[in-house]
Amino acid sequence: MNKNTIIGFILMAAVLFGFSWYNQPSEEQINAQRKKDSIENVIKQKAEQQQRAKAAAKQAQAQAALADTTALFHPALTGKNSLMTLKNDKVVLKVATKGGHVAEAKVLGFKDKSGDKDLTLFAQTEQCLNFLLAGKETNIITADLYFTPSNATDSTLTLTAEAxxxxxxxxxxxxxxxxxxxxxxxxxxxxxxxxxxYKQVDMEWTGKCRQQEKGYTFENRYATLTYKEKNDDSDYVNETEKVIDEPMEFAIDWLAFKDQFFSSVLIPKGDIAPDSKLSSIPQEKGSGYLKQYIAKFKTDFDPTGAQPTEIEMYFGPNDFQVLKAVDDECSFDKDLDMQTLVYLGWPIVRLINRWFTIYVFDWLTSWGFNMGIVLILLTLLLKAITFPLVKKSYMSSAKMRVLKPKLDEATKQYNKPEDAMMKQQAMMQLYAKYGVSPLGGCLPMLIQMPIWVAMFNFVPNAIQLRGESFLWMDDLSTYDPIVEWGTNIWMIGDHLSLTCVLFCVANILYSMMSMRQQKDQMVGQQAEQMKMMQWMMYLMPLMFFFMFNDYASGLNFYYFISLFFSAAIMWVLRKTTNDEKLLAILEARYKENKDNPKKQSGLAARLEAMQKQAEEMRKLREQQMRK
Known part of the structure; x- marks a missing residue:
């Protein structure tokens, strides 16, 4: 080590020492920090004391309630918890003799994610329905009581707790x-x-929503604590945030602990009284659960025993037609509208799904086709229905394309930025004389958008797709990974979905085709603006990738084949359109309209009139400013 190296190390040490000494806190700062730490410790200790006091009070309240129950129902406080079975060819229910509630529910004929032929909706300790009866001097909590079973058959069961x-x-x-x-x-x-x-009984319904499907993130979007307001539509508690005791200040017809494809629904004969409290607590990924639900509410109760507190409970699939039939099967005089558990989108989109998509989908399914084939046939049918409008829109674009040379010639003198209004007016006049609507080319997107949005809401909620395979897709209701990794990557997740990649690539290719067609009809500055637009068109598929990578492969597959058929239709129309014949037709129309402006197309004429009015107002403002 030479002399210069030693001097360098000494200087570095001196700089570090000096920097540390310069930045050390002053005595005043040290005292202030000690005071702050002391205050924070006091606050923390008080918070811990309050938390312990609340826990102790809650425990004391529970012990007091149990003591009240013990005083009256001491014969029913000991016993053995057994599970009694109710079953038919749709569902198997296990009723616990302790608490008298349905402790297990298995829906038959629906595979679970592990491959079992029947799906367990919930098991012991995962769901409980508890009655809390408040007497003048004693409280009764049914969850603490052992009931004696009788009248036990596959469809009936009586449980009795003796006082x-x-x-x-x-x-x-x-x-x-x-x-x-x-x-x-x-x-x-x-x-x-x-x-x-005393005319109302307190009830507490708790349950954990199991993760039934492969995709935690996607399924979690559709797991909600849903309710139907009396004489109104259904709604749900926020599905993404932790919600504790959210008050409902209105009467409720029914409550549902819902996941993507299955629900537990509680329907009291009387209304669920206002001021009920609902909680929805998201669970960690990997825990096996999506949400924890808690509902605290009151409903009708007759202390004389002349009238029972009656409740219907639904444990089954979120199938639109099955849920719709519950209105007829339920013994209560209520308009339940439980089919709203199958979310079909916003009002306009809901109408498309409610009165078209569902019935066509069910009709195609009734033929026994594979669900992938059903999606293809549904796409073809939608394309056939919209083809006349799409063709009309394409022909409008084609007319603008063959007129482009004439538009370039008619507007070449308006190249300055301040002449933009005049250039637009000249274009509109020419379009009007040829009977062309410049907005006609926008129709394809306007036509397809409601259908795309309708399918966006329909496919993820179609239980018919659950577990159905097609080509490489094992399950059309969840993602189809070609690559999976153990860790979660922000905005991507832990996998790469093949149908999502196909959809995004098809979207890019279709955008390129559309932009090329639009570029052929752009004039002057419009062509320059199109260059800016194309970057947005390329960014959209990238945004779709991050959005749809977790979505159902059936939805991505539908979008992929929809784009494929749209591109095929556009290609066929382009190949079958004779530009020379089309231009000759337009020239004939031009001659007919040349000396008769009243015969020009209504939309173009209105746009031209608006342009002229705007120009006159501009000239008037300029004159006023000169004065």
Whole structure:
């Protein structure tokens, strides 16, 4: 080590030491930080004390409630928890004798993500329905009681919890032919323990929403605590944020613990009273659950026991036609509209799906076609319906294309920026004389957009696609990975979906084809503006990739084949259009309209009149400014 190296190390050490000394806190700063830390510790300790006090109060309240229950229902506080079975060819339910609630539900004929032929909607400890009866001097919590079963068949079950005074609580179950089960809770010989004005019972319904599908992120978008407001539409609690005890200040017809394709729905005979509280708590990815749901509410109760508290419960698929039939199957006089659990989009889009897509889809499915073939046939049908308008739109663009040389000639003198208005006016006059609408080329996008949005809402909610394979896609209701990796990458996820890649590539190619066609009809400055537009057109497929990589392969496949057929239609129309004949037709129309402006196309004439009016106003303003 030479002399210069040693001097260099010494200087570096001196700089570091000097920098550390210069930046060390002053005595005042040290004292201020100590004071701040002391205050923060005090605040933290107070918060911890308050939290412990709340937990202790809650535990004491629970113990007091249990003691109240013990005083009256001591015969029913001991026993063995058994699971009683209710079943038909649609669903298997297990009812727990402790608490008297449905503890397990299995929907038959729907595979779960592990490959089992039947799907478990929820199992023990994952869902509970609890009645909380508030007496004058005692409280009764059914979750703490052991019930004695009787009248047990595949479709009926009676559970009885005996009270020390000779009274009892009975819960009757009756399973129908499909997915509805009727429950009646009644008290017997206990009217004296309730206040005369006690007409509503408190209920608490809790449940964990299982992850049933492969894609956690995609499925989680459709997992919601949904409710239907009385005499109004259905709505749901925010599905992305943690929501605790959100108050509902209106009566409710039914509540649903919903995931993407299945739901548990509670329908009381009486209304769910206003001021109910709903909670939806998102669960961590990898936990096996999507959300934890909690509903606290009141409904009708007769303390004399003359009328039971009656509830219908639905445990089954989110199938539009099945849910629609619940209105007829339910024994209550309610307009349930439970088919709204299948989300079909905003009002206009919903009409397309409600009165067209669903019926056509069901009709094609009834022929026994593979679901991939159904999507192709549905696409062809939609293309056939919209073809007349698409052709009309294409011909409008073709007319503008063959007129481009004449437009260039008619507007070549207006090359200055300040002549833009005059140039536009000259173009509109020429279009008017040839009977061409410059807005006609916009129709394809306007025609296809509502259909694209309708399918965007329909396909992810079509349970018929669940588990259905086509070509390389194992399940049309979820993504189809060609590459998967263990870690999550921002905006991409942990996989690469093949149908998403195909859709985005097809979108780029279709955009190139569309822009080339539009470029052929652009004049002057419009062509320059088109260069700016093309970058946006190329960026859109990239945005779609980040958006649709998690989406159902069936939806991406539909968009892919829709773009393919759109490109094919455009290519066929281009090849079958004779530009010379089209120009001759326009020239004949021009001669007819040359001396008769009243015969020009209505839209073009209106646009020309607006342009002239704007020009006159501009000249008037200039004259006023000169004065």
């Amino acid at each position: 020390g005074n000779g009274g009892s609580i009975t819960i009757d179950y009756r399973l129908g032919k499909n997915y509805l089960v009727n429950m009646k809770m009644r008290v017997n010989g206990l009217s004296g323990i309730f206040a005369p004005n």
